[in-house]
Amino acid sequence: MFTHSPVDAPAIASVTPLGNLNxxxxxxxxxxxxxxxxxxxxxxxxxxxxxxxxxxxxxxDAVLVQAGAGVSYxxxxxxxxxGITSGLSLTGGQRLGVTSGVSMAVDxxxxxxxxxxxxxxxxxxxxxxxHADSPLKYFQEPLKSTLYAKVRRNGADKDGRIDFDRAGRxxxxxxxxxxxxxxxxxxxxxxxxxxxxxxVEEPSLARISIGGSLSVSGAFYVPDxxxxxxxxxxxxxxxxxxxxTNPLRAGTGVGLLLVQMLADDRIRVETFAGSATxxxxxxASLVYVR
Numbered sequence: 001m002f003t004h005s006p007v008d009a010p011a012i013a014s015v016t017p018l019g020n021l022n023x024x025x026x027x028x029x030x031x032x033x034x035x036x037x038x039x040x041x042x043x044x045x046x047x048x049x050x051x052x053x054x055x056x057x058x059x060x061d062a063v064l065v066q067a068g069a070g071v072s073y074x075x076x077x078x079x080x081x082x083g084i085t086s087g088l089s090l091t092g093g094q095r096l097g098v099t100s101g102v103s104m105a106v107d108x109x110x111x112x113x114x115x116x117x118x119x120x121x122x123x124x125x126x127x128x129x130x131h132a133d134s135p136l137k138y139f140q141e142p143l144k145s146t147l148y149a150k151v152r153r154n155g156a157d158k159d160g161r162i163d164f165d166r167a168g169r170x171x172x173x174x175x176x177x178x179x180x181x182x183x184x185x186x187x188x189x190x191x192x193x194x195x196x197x198x199x200v201e202e203p204s205l206a207r208i209s210i211g212g213s214l215s216v217s218g219a220f221y222v223p224d225x226x227x228x229x230x231x232x233x234x235x236x237x238x239x240x241x242x243x244x245t246n247p248l249r250a251g252t253g254v255g256l257l258l259v260q261m262l263a264d265d266r267i268r269v270e271t272f273a274g275s276a277t278x279x280x281x282x283x284a285s286l287v288y289v290r
Contacts, residue, residue, distance in 0.1 A: 001067055002047035002139040003092035006075055006106050007099060009143065011037050015150045016105075017160030018134055019200040021219040024190035027211035028173050029162035029197055031132040032074065032109030040101035044078045046090040047108070048138070055086055060100035062107075065090060070113030073135065074128070077103040110135040117163040120172065120265065120290040124184040134159035152201050164197040165290075168264040170232035170239075171196050174288035176213050177266075191217070194269065194288050196229035199247070208241060208257060213286060216243060216255040216271035223249050234261040240279070243271070258285075265290040 005012065014036045019029035050065035053072065062076035063084060080097040090096075099106060111128040122130055136147055136159060151158040165172030175184060176192035183189060191212030199205040199221070206229060209219045220243040227239050238260045244253040255273045258281060262268055270285035272278045 001071070002073075002135070002143075004045050004047050005035075005139075005143060005147065006044055006047050006096075006108055007035055007037050007042055009146050011039065011042055012147070012150055013038055014152050015136070015147060016200060017136070017151055017153050017158060018132065019160040019162050019197070021195070021197070021200065021207060021209045023193070023209050023217060023219055024211040025187050027190045027193035027209050028185075028195050029160075029164070029200070029209075031129045031162055032076070032107045033135055033160070034105040034107060036105040037099055038104045040099055042099040044075065044096045044098055044106065046092055046094045046096055047073065047135075048090075048092045050090050052084060052086050052088040052090065055080060055084060060102040061097065063096065072111050072128070073138075074107070074109040074111075076107035076109075078106060108135045110138060118165060119163060120165045120167055121181070124173075124175065124181050124290075126185045129162070129185065132162060154202050154204075157203070160200055161198075164195070166230055168233055170229040170259065170261055170267065172229075172290075173197075174267060174269075174290065177287040177289050202247065205247070205249075208243065210257075210271065214257075214269060214271040215284065216257070216273055218243075218245070218254070220244055220253070220257075221247055221249050232259075232261060234263055236261065238279070238281075262287070 012035050016034040050067040053066050054064045056062040061080040064074045077100045078097050110133045111131045112133045115133045174194040179192045193211040195209040199207050210217045222241045241257045242253045243255045256276050257271050259269045
């Protein structure tokens with residue numbers, strides 16, 4: 001489907017696949033990839049044919065394009081030309097605008113209705129998350145291989161993933177109790193999100209992404225040998241995770257997280273800053289749900 005790179009391929013330093021973490025805006029794994037270029041003002045082109053569905057203009061811009069039946073793609077962190085408007089028909093390689101100075105990467109997302117990811121409560125998610133697919137699959141060769149070679153991810157799977165939910169297990173996405181289901185993926189609600197997932201660059205590593213409602217927030221690693229969230233169930237009891245900012249899992253970290261699954265769809269969580277060694281919850285603990 002894609003015949004052209006949104007940014008000239010030699011200008012792309014690296015690609016981060018699906019699943020990046022950057023709380024609070026992206027507390028949950030991202031449903032799009034990042035093409036890092038590092039240079040504002042580079043030409044941005046349509047990767048493939050389609051019809052512009054929506055245009056969002058602001059500090060920088062975004063565009064959603066219907067590429068075919070049930071398939072759409074989006075580009076963000078660009079400065080769109082004035083002529084890019086809803087209803088416009090595009091061809092692959094057509095100029096859309098230039099790269100933004102707000103971010104040193106262009107976001108590229110693909111939604112395909114033929115792909116349906118598993119989430120315990122799918123009603124919490126927008127369609128482009130439920131049907132998110134790796135954009136790199138859609139490029140023609142030899143461009144596809146050129147872009148895959150730029151992906152920052154260990155292992156054979158270069159596409160990444162965002163669907164870590166496991167029913168009855170800690171793994172996956174959680175939401176502060178009381179957050180309306182229909183408003184879950186509003187970016188403003190990122191501080192009310194919590195995720196137990198895997199690292200986008202080294203998928204063997206567990207990550208904990210905390211949006212902000214707890215006393216410690218950010219995206220953290222955990223020490224080697226710590227309990228795998230995919231193995232934690234309601235029968236496990238209270239589990240503690242030291243929160244580390246170093247991907248080498250070195251140092252004392254910035255805090256401690258306690259979590260207990262109260263039921264398959266309900267957990268109690270509390271964070272403690274610094275070198276705390278708390279083993280029990282206090283009145284500051286919060287309840288998160290699926």
